[in-house]
Every structure is written in structure tokens, then in C-alpha cells.
Amino acid sequence: MLRLLGRRLRLVWLGLFLVFVAVAAIRPRLAAAQVPGGAPGAQPPRGGAAPPPAPASAAQPSAPADAAVGAQPGAGTPAQVAADAVESTIHLAPTEAELARGQPVVQVAIAGNRRVSTEDVLVYLGQTRVGRPFTPEGLARDVRELWDSGLFDDVEVDLTRRDDGVSLRVLVRERPSIKAIEFSGNKEIDSEDLTEALSVEIKTGTILSYAAIRRGVQKLRDKYAEEGFFLAEVSYEVKPERENQVTLKFTIKEHSPVTVRRITFIGNHNISDEELREVMITGQGGFFAFGTGGPFRQDAFERDVLVINALYYDRGFLAVQVATPRVMLTPDRTGIEVTITINEGPRFRIRSLRVYERDADGREIEPLGGRRALREMVRAKPGDWFNRAELAKDIGAIQTLYRDAGYANVEAAPDTQLDPDRREVDITVGIRRNQLVYFGRIEIRGNTKTRDKVIRREMEVEERQLFSETKLERSKQRITALGYFERVDISTEQGDDPQHINVNVDIGEKPTGTFQIGAGFSSVENFIATAQVQQANLLGSGQSLSLQAQISGSRRLVDVRFFEPYLFDSPFSAAVSVYNQLRTYTEFSQTSTGGSLTLGYPLIEPELRAQLTYTLENDEISSATNTGLGTAEERASFQRLPLYNLFNAGLTSSIRPALTFDTRNNQLFPTSGIYLQGSVELAHSAFGSENEFLRYRATGRFYYPITDSLVLKLNTEAGMVTSPNPQGVPIFARFFLGGILDVRGFEIRDIGPRLPLRESLDPNSLPIANGANIGGNLMYYQNLELEFPILEAVQIKGVVFTDLGNAWNLEKLYCNAAPASPHDVTNPCFSAERLLDVRTSWGFGLRWFSPLGPLRFEWGFPFKRLPYEETYKFEFNIGNFF
Numbered sequence: 001m002l003r004l005l006g007r008r009l010r011l012v013w014l015g016l017f018l019v020f021v022a023v024a025a026i027r028p029r030l031a032a033a034q035v036p037g038g039a040p041g042a043q044p045p046r047g048g049a050a051p052p053p054a055p056a057s058a059a060q061p062s063a064p065a066d067a068a069v070g071a072q073p074g075a076g077t078p079a080q081v082a083a084d085a086v087e088s089t090i091h092l093a094p095t096e097a098e099l100a101r102g103q104p105v106v107q108v109a110i111a112g113n114r115r116v117s118t119e120d121v122l123v124y125l126g127q128t129r130v131g132r133p134f135t136p137e138g139l140a141r142d143v144r145e146l147w148d149s150g151l152f153d154d155v156e157v158d159l160t161r162r163d164d165g166v167s168l169r170v171l172v173r174e175r176p177s178i179k180a181i182e183f184s185g186n187k188e189i190d191s192e193d194l195t196e197a198l199s200v201e202i203k204t205g206t207i208l209s210y211a212a213i214r215r216g217v218q219k220l221r222d223k224y225a226e227e228g229f230f231l232a233e234v235s236y237e238v239k240p241e242r243e244n245q246v247t248l249k250f251t252i253k254e255h256s257p258v259t260v261r262r263i264t265f266i267g268n269h270n271i272s273d274e275e276l277r278e279v280m281i282t283g284q285g286g287f288f289a290f291g292t293g294g295p296f297r298q299d300a301f302e303r304d305v306l307v308i309n310a311l312y313y314d315r316g317f318l319a320v321q322v323a324t325p326r327v328m329l330t331p332d333r334t335g336i337e338v339t340i341t342i343n344e345g346p347r348f349r350i351r352s353l354r355v356y357e358r359d360a361d362g363r364e365i366e367p368l369g370g371r372r373a374l375r376e377m378v379r380a381k382p383g384d385w386f387n388r389a390e391l392a393k394d395i396g397a398i399q400t401l402y403r404d405a406g407y408a409n410v411e412a413a414p415d416t417q418l419d420p421d422r423r424e425v426d427i428t429v430g431i432r433r434n435q436l437v438y439f440g441r442i443e444i445r446g447n448t449k450t451r452d453k454v455i456r457r458e459m460e461v462e463e464r465q466l467f468s469e470t471k472l473e474r475s476k477q478r479i480t481a482l483g484y485f486e487r488v489d490i491s492t493e494q495g496d497d498p499q500h501i502n503v504n505v506d507i508g509e510k511p512t513g514t515f516q517i518g519a520g521f522s523s524v525e526n527f528i529a530t531a532q533v534q535q536a537n538l539l540g541s542g543q544s545l546s547l548q549a550q551i552s553g554s555r556r557l558v559d560v561r562f563f564e565p566y567l568f569d570s571p572f573s574a575a576v577s578v579y580n581q582l583r584t585y586t587e588f589s590q591t592s593t594g595g596s597l598t599l600g601y602p603l604i605e606p607e608l609r610a611q612l613t614y615t616l617e618n619d620e621i622s623s624a625t626n627t628g629l630g631t632a633e634e635r636a637s638f639q640r641l642p643l644y645n646l647f648n649a650g651l652t653s654s655i656r657p658a659l660t661f662d663t664r665n666n667q668l669f670p671t672s673g674i675y676l677q678g679s680v681e682l683a684h685s686a687f688g689s690e691n692e693f694l695r696y697r698a699t700g701r702f703y704y705p706i707t708d709s710l711v712l713k714l715n716t717e718a719g720m721v722t723s724p725n726p727q728g729v730p731i732f733a734r735f736f737l738g739g740i741l742d743v744r745g746f747e748i749r750d751i752g753p754r755l756p757l758r759e760s761l762d763p764n765s766l767p768i769a770n771g772a773n774i775g776g777n778l779m780y781y782q783n784l785e786l787e788f789p790i791l792e793a794v795q796i797k798g799v800v801f802t803d804l805g806n807a808w809n810l811e812k813l814y815c816n817a818a819p820a821s822p823h824d825v826t827n828p829c830f831s832a833e834r835l836l837d838v839r840t841s842w843g844f845g846l847r848w849f850s851p852l853g854p855l856r857f858e859w860g861f862p863f864k865r866l867p868y869e870e871t872y873k874f875e876f877n878i879g880n881f882f
Contacts, residue, residue: 096159097136105134106165112172114244116151121172124149134166150209151175176208179245185252189227194250197223208238208246220250228296231255231333260296261335267342271315279311280304282338296336301325305340312344316385318418318425319345348386351424353378355398357431367431368402377401378429386425395429406466408437408492408501437467440495440502447507450484454542455505457566458482460605467501478606479505481667484537486510512537542566556582573600573609590732591620594652607663613656615681619691619732621649649730650690654683664703668880669849671711675701693729695721701882709792715783715882717742720810722777728811734775735807737839740875742781743805745841745860747873752776752807753828754821755814770868771821774814774828780838781805783882787847795849802842803860808834823866840864843872854880 108130110118122129124145127138139157146155154173159166181204183191201216202209217234224232233253238246260283265273277283281300305322312320323341330337355375357367367374378394380387395412402410410433417426442463444455459475461468472490480488487508495502513535534546544563550556559579567574578595594617602609656679664673681695702714723729739748754771785801808830809815815829825837845858857876862869 095136096161097134097139100134100159100161100166101136102133103161104165105130105132105168106162107167109167109169110172111169112174114174115177116172116174121146121170125170128168139168146170146172151207174207174244176240176244176246178202178204178206178208178248179241180204180247182247182249183252184249185254188229188254188257189223194220194223202248208248213238213248217250220252222298224252224254226298228257228259229254230258230296230329230336256334258296258329258334258336260338261330262337264337264339265342266339267344270317270344270347271311276308276311276340279307296327301327301338308340308342310389312342313386313388314390316347316349316387317344318348318386318416319420321345346420346423348418348423348425350380350382350384350386351419351422351426352382353380353427353429355429355431357433360432360434368405368407368433374398374431380427386427391427398429398431400469402431402433403467403469404471406436406438406468407433408467408469409434435499437498438500439463439465439467440500442503442505444505444507447509449509449540450507450537450542451540453569454482454484454537454540455479455507457569459505461503472503474606479507481606482537482542483667484509484512484542554584556580567599571602571605574598575600589622591622593618603659607661609660609662611658611660613658615652615654615656617652619649619652619730621730621732651688652683652691653687653689654681655687656681664701669854670701670703672703672705674703675699691730691733692725693721693723693733695719695733709789711787713783713785713787713882715785716780717782718780720778722810728813729777731775734777735779736773736775737779737781737805737807740856740858740860740877742783743803743839743841744783744801744843744858744875745803745862745873746839746869749773750869751805751839752779752826753809753814754823754826755828756821770866771826774809776807777810778830779805779807785881790846797847797849798844799847799858800842800844801858802840804838804840806838825866854878856881 105128108122108125108128110121113121125142126145128134128142132138139159143155143157146152151174152172153175156171158169158171160169161167181195181198181202183194186194197219198216201212201219213236217236220234221232224230224234232255235251237249237251239249240246263273263277263280263283265276268276282296282304305325309320309322321343323343325341326339328337328339329335355367355378356364356371357374359365377398378391380391380394391414395414399410399412402412410431412429412431415428415430417428419425439461440463442456442459442461444452447455458478460471460478461475472492476488476490479485485507487506489506491504491506492501493504494500529551531550532546532548534544534548536544538545542565544561546559546561548557548559548561557579559577559581561575561577563573563575565573575598576595577598580591580593582591583589594615596613596615598611598613600609600611658677658679661674661676664670664675677697677699679697681693681697683689683691683693683695685692697719698717700714700716704712706712719735721729721733721735736749736752737743738746738750738752741748743751750773752773752775754773756771757768781804783801783803785799787797787799790796790798806825809828810830821827824834825839827834827837840863841860842863843858843860845856847857848855855876855878857874859872859874861872865871
């Protein structure tokens with residue numbers, strides 16, 4: 001124990017001795033450092049005070065640097081030598097820029113620039129210009145400005161001091177420009193659309209900027225995300241080209257689009273998930289989505305959030321809050337799950353509703369049409385749930401009432417006061433009509449071919465006339481309906497004074513002349529060859545002239561038509577047609593040569609028109625034809641049938657008054673509106689007609705847009721024809737139904753009354769299979785269709801339909817000619833109960849609005865088909881249906 005203690009004491013003493021020796025060795029150096037006149041090269045202690053300055057009397061002129069270097073030891077005191085050493089260590093020799101400070105800039109030369117002009121470079125040198133005093137700080141700022149411009153990869157400045165000032169030479173190295181932008185791997189989005197998305201950041205011919213490229217890559221990703229391709233990858237490559245240019249190539253990996261797998265709503269207690277999903281575009285797959293929710297589109301999703309807000313406002317939830325939706329990728333990264341949190345808040349009822357008009361001084365006055373009429377225009381009543389959309393619509397109707405009376409600047413802003421405690425809202429609608437406004441100048445712009453009067457006569461407003469909003473909207477509709485223009489925009493602007501509003505009609509013309517030569521095949525007419533020359537806006541006058549020729553297996557046609565919408569600048573319209581037509585049917589053929597003259601007059605512009613048509617036509621009926629594409633088979637058996645009036649022919653001279661009501665938005669391919677027409681055609685010996693008949697015809701077509709692309713259509717047509725002649729109505733004037741033109745799913749012209757006759761007058765001859773179709777005096781058919789898009793980019797649409805119709809015989813002549821038909825729907829003897837005997841069918845089809853015209857491919861399936869009828873009928877044709 002004592003031995004261990006002694007060993008430890010020896011170690012302690014040894015440590016103390018070593019510390020003493022170390023302190024003794026360092027102490028002289030510390031003392032020398034603290035003396036102001038220490039050894040040469042000594043520095044003052046860090047943070048210590050500087051040595052006191054020498055007395056003023058001891059100041060000496062400083063020696064040149066080279067003299068100081070050559071001094072001998074002992075030339076000064078040790079303190080002076082140390083001070084000189086310290087000073088030579090801190091101070092550096094001044095730079096050329098410092099030496100040039102304050103001297104005038106006499107020259108600035110720019111070198112290295114090829115695309116960027118010298119003047120553009122000098123614009124960035126704001127501080128360093130000829131005539132200004134030179135400063136290094138100003139030069140540094142100018143160089144920074146040049147670099148920040150993004151035009152150069154490198155900037156160097158050479159400075160030369162001269163006797164008269166400073167000369168600067170700025171050497172720049174330009175960044176390359178973008179010669180071309182290329183894309184690869186993009187299949188779902190066209191290169192043009194991607195280029196447009198990039199145009200905000202990058203364009204051909206601009207200077208290459210890597211920061212802009214990185215922003216452009218994000219723009220491309222955003223573009224793909226808008227289309228539902230959230231996993232799209234974008235990379236880029238810069239390829240050098242000649243003359244300091246580059247080609248920028250973007251490589252895209254699109255991957256599969258991300259579809260919406262599920263939409264979850266949280267907090268919606270008063271509106272069901274189904275109702276919310278119905279108003280959303282997101283999550284609604286297309287026709288070929290096969291159960292998926294369709295691709296996710298950011299723009300559509302943002303619209304859906306606004307629509308959900310509007311839906312709640314329309315239900316009275318004025319404090320609703322729709323939180324920022326949460327969008328999450330599924331674990332397999334091929335789908336999206338959307339969660340939308342809704343804080344509905346209370347539902348508000350209307351406590352009071354007041355609609356009144358006040359003048360400029362705020363006093364209440366009698367409104368336009370009276371207080372009662374004005375209040376009745378607002379359908380909401382106290383106690384009803386608040387509905388913003390309905391209120392806005394009613395206020396819009398009030399504003400239209402005032403604007404149609406000339407008060408174009410009417411004000412009708414609703415004011416709502418909420419009572420959250422009682423969950424009620426007070427609505428006040430204050431109206432200020434302001435002053436009357438008249439139309440000023442009406443200027444038409446963009447019509448390089450069409451004459452001004454062709455456009456002005458379609459306008460329902462005139463200069464110096466009281467302003468009318470409804471007339472202005474109808475004017476746009478009428479100009480658009482001409483079909484001469486791709487675009488019609490009507491805008492208003494302040495006139496020369498507050499009482500006048502100028503109207504600008506901006507149009508974009510489109511070609512109105514067409515020359516078409518085509519050939520095709522139809523299940524109705526077999527091979528078809530057509531040629532047509534048409535000018536819908538002849539010499540810009542609004543007149544129409546067309547020449548059409550067609551030949552097929554069942555028709556030969558030559559038709560020349562001329563149409564004048566405003567005869568002698570009057571409201572009357574006139575149309576002239578001259579034609580020669582050969583038509584072949586199953587039972588007979590008809591050759592018609594003649595012409596028609598039609599006069600029209602608008603009863604209610606532009607919806608209701610009256611027309612009167614005179615037709616002079618010579619008809620020839622036979623059982624064998626030649627259309628130029630072959631001779632039809634002889635139908636001698638049908639020619640020998642015991643039908644007295646089967647082949648009546650000769651001259652037909654008739655007049656046909658008609659009324660037409662048309663509100664369709666497009667006459668060729670309508671999606672909304674109504675078309676109604678009723679006519680009576682009289683062919684009588686008093687007009688020189690050899691064929692006599694009275695034919696009534698009524699047509700009704702209705703178009704209802706369920707959505708922007710889903711259209712429900714209904715076509716109905718009824719007709720009746722009678723004759724004072726005992727022999728009855730000529731067969732060419734009777735009604736034959738069946739086929740793609742009226743009731744689909746059946747053979748063409750196969751629906752109607754049939755006679756169970758034999759092939760000839762010989763009682764031993766064979767009976768005609770299934771009877772002879774003789775046509776009817778009375779007919780009705782209807783077509784109900786639902787049209788939907790399939791591939792909108794190439795104008796391919798689908799249709800599902802159901803048809804109904806039949807033709808009935810009213811003449812006793814045919815009823816008594818043969819025994820009754822075994823089928824009620826083909827019985828030639830009429831009674832009121834027979835009106836319920838109709839043929840029905842259903843089917844589906846495709847329609848392609850091709851450059852050659854509308855093509856129809858349709859499959860029809862008859863309900864309750866007869867034994868001799870087929871299970872289904874496929875037909876295709878060229879032309880629109882209705």
C-alpha cells in the first residue's frame with residue numbers, strides 16, 4: 001500500500017516539473033510579442049489595441065518601396081523596422097481600375113457579338129458610358145447587368161488608361177439560339193399542342209436558357225397532367241448546330257393515363273353522393289370506359305369544385321365551404337382516389353323579397369310594366385329555400401325587359417342579408433334604369449366577299465333605333481344561319497356620347513362554293529356516282545345556284561336550282577328548280593321531267609314562313625328501267641295484276657301551299673330546336689293536270705340536347721292522299737314505307753297494305769309470294785334517336801333508335817279486289833282500329849361526318865316480324881337523316 005502511494009507522488013511531481021519547463025520556454029516569446037517594437041514580422045495580438053501613433057514632430061516622409069527593400073541592418077531602430085514590415089504586409093498595390101477612378105471614359109468597344117447588336121449591348125452599360133467618369137463599382141454593376149440579361153455565356157472587360165481617359169473593350173461570348181424544337185415519344189398529345197404549351201417559356205429563334213428549359217419541362221408535365229397522364233416523364237437534350245445554334249429535343253415517356261378509381265365525399269348530409277357525382281365531369285367515363293371512371297383532368301376537376309359550390313348555393317346553403325380536395329395515387333400508381341370534404345353549413349329560407357325601382361336620387365318610382373308585373377317576374381316567394389341560379393335567371397329576365405326598351409345600362413344588383421341565427425335571408429333587388437340608349441354606328445368588318453347589304457338585311461336593329469338586347473341576339477343568330485361564315489361576333493362599345501352605343505359585327509368568311517365528284521356504294525341504291533357544283537353565296541349577293549347530277553342502280557338525276565332569299569330586295573323569297581329524274585322501285589319505275597317555282601314570305605321573322613310552290617311535271621310509269629348502270633329485271637307479272645289504276649301516268653300540274661316553323665340551331669346538323677311543316681298539294685284538271693290528287697303532309701322534328709354532346713331526337717311524319725278520280729290515286733303518289741329512309745329494320749318500301757293476288761289473270765297461275773305491296777293513302781311514322789359521340793376528333797357518333805310506322809289503304813277499289821290479307825298490319829281494308837296496327841323496330845348505328853358527306857351505318861331489328869321478314873337488316877347510306 002505504501003509502495004503504491006509513493007509511486008503516485010512521483011508521477012505528480014514529474015508532471016509539475018514538465019509544466020514549469022514549458023512555461024519557462026514560452027515566456028520570452030510572449031513578452032517579445034507584447035512589446036511595440038518587437039521582432040520583425042510580429043503581429044499585434046488578435047483583438048488587441050493598435051500601437052500608439054508617433055508624435056507629429058517625429059513624422060518623416062515615407063521612403064519609396066524599392067528603397068525600403070534595399071535598406072541595411074541598423075538603418076533604423078528595431079521598432080521602425082517592425083512597423084515597416086507590418087505596413088508592407090497589409091497594403092496591396094492599386095489595380096488599374098483603381099488608378100483609372102475618376103478619369104473620363106473615352107471609348108467603349110464591343111467584341112464577340114454576332115446576333116445581339118452593339119447598340120443592344122451598350123444599353124446594359126448604364127454606368128460605363130463615353131463621357132462619364134469611370135468607377136470600378138459602376139463597371140461591376142454593368143457587367144452584372146450584361147450577365148443577368150441571359151444573352152451571354154461569358155463577359156470580359158479589358159481596361160486601358162490613356163492620356164485622355166479610359167478605353168474599355170467588352171468581350172462577350174453569346175449563348176446559342178434555338179434553331180428547332182423536336183419531340184419524340186408523344187402519341188397522346190400532338191407536337192403542335194406541346195409547342196404551344198412551351199411557347200410561354202421557349203420558342204424557336206430565342207436564346208437558349210437552361211432555366212427556361214427547366215420551366216418548359218414542367219409546362220409539358222402539366223400539359224400531360226391536364227390530360228390525365230400524371231406519370232409522364234420528360235427529359236431534354238441540347239444538340240449543337242452550325243452558326244451557334246442548337247436543336248432542343250424533348251423525349252417523353254407518356255405511360256398510361258391515370259384514371260379516377262373512387263370519389264369520396266365527406267360532410268355532405270343534405271345532398272347525396274349520387275347527385276354530386278352527376279354534376280361532376282371527373283369520374284364519368286366515356287362510352288368505351290368499360291366501368292372505369294375515365295382519365296383525370298385538372299381543368300375539369302377545378303370546374304367540378306365550382307359546380308359543387310353552385311349546387312349548394314342553389315339549394316340554399318349560403319355558407320357552404322368546399323375544402324381543397326385531396327388527390328392521392330393508388331398504390332399501383334395507375335389510379336387516383338379523390339376525397340372532397342364539404343362543410344355544408346345551415347340552409348337558408350327567404351324571409352322577405354322586395355323588387356323595386358329607384359331613380360338617380362334614390363327615390364322609389366313606378367317600374368317598367370308596373371310593380372305587380374315586375375314582382376311576378378321573380379318566381380321566388382317568402383318561405384322558399386334560397387336558390388341562387390333561379391334568382392339570377394329571373395333578374396336576367398328583368399334586365400332583358402329593360403334593355404329591350406332601350407335602357408342598355410340598367411342596373412339590377414341583388415342584395416342579400418343573412419340571419420344565421422334564424423337561418424333566413426332578406427333579398428332586395430334595386431333597379432336603376434338610367435338613361436335611354438340608341439344604336440349608333442353599325443360597322444361590319446371582315447367581309448371581303450359578301451356584300452354589306454346581305455349581312456345588314458339579316459339584322460333586326462338599325463342605326464338611331466332604341467337599343468334592344470333581344471333583337472341584337474336574334475341578329476347574330478340570323479347571320480350565323482346564313483352558313484357563309486365560320487365566325488360571327490357582335491360586340492358593343494360606347495358611342496360618340498353616353499346616349500349611343502356602336503355595334504361592331506366581326507365575321508370570318510368561309511368558302512361557299514363547292515365542286516364535288518364522288519362515288520360510293522349504298523345498300524339502298526347500290527353503286528352511286530355523283531357530281532355537284534354549288535355556290536351558296538353567288539357573287540357575294542346571298543343567292544344560291546347549284547347543279548347536281550347523280551346516277552346509281554336505282555336513280556338517275558339531273559337537277560338545276562336557283563334560290564333568291566330577298567326577291568327584288570323585298571321580304572319575298574323565290575326558288576326555281578328544273579330536273580329530270582328516273583327512280584326505280586321494287587314494283588315499278590317512274591321517270592319525272594319538270595320544274596317548280598316557289599315563293600316564300602316570312603310571317604314571323606325568322607321562325608315562321610309561308611310558301612307557295614307550283615310544280616309542272618310529266619311522269620312515265622313502266623316495269624323495266626335502265627339507269628345507265630344496268631337494266632332492271634322485267635316485272636311482267638306485276639304489270640299484269642288486276643289493278644285498274646296501277647300505271648296511271650301523264651302530266652301533273654299542282655300547287656302546294658306550306659307553312660314552316662323552324663327554330664333549329666343548325667339546318668344541316670341540328671342539336672336543339674323544333675322544325676314543323678304542314679303542306680297541302682292539289683293536282684287538278686283546272687290547272688291542266690292529267691293526274692288528279694289531293695295530298696296532305698305534316699312533319700315535326702324535335703331536338704333536345706341532354707348534354708353538350710348527347711342529343712335526343714324525334715322525327716314524325718304523317719300524310720294522306722286522295723283523288724276525285726274513280727280509278728284512285730296514281731301509284732307514284734301513294735305512300736311506301738320501310739328502309740333506312742323512314743322505318744329501319746325492314747326492306748325498303750316493304751311496309752304497307754298487301755293484296756294476295758296471283759301472278760296473272762289466269763286463275764291457275766301461282767300466287768304472288770307474300771302478296772303484292774300496293775302502297776297506302778294514309779301513312780304515319782316516327783323515329784326516336786339518342787345520338788352520342790364516340791370519337792369526336794374524327795366526327796364519329798353513335799346512335800340507338802326505335803322506329804314506328806305503317807301505311808294504310810283507304811280506297812275500296814283495292815279492298816274489294818282480293819281476299820283479306822292474313823296479317824292485320826298488311827290488311828288493305830281500313831278501319832279506325834287499323835291505326836293501332838303498326839310496325840316497330842329498334843337498332844343502333846354509326847355515323848361519320850366525313851369530308852365526302854355524312855355516312856350512315858345502321859342495324860335495325862324488327863319487333864314482331866312477319867314470317868317472310870328477316871331477323872335484322874343492315875343498311876348504309878350517304879346523307880343526313882333528319
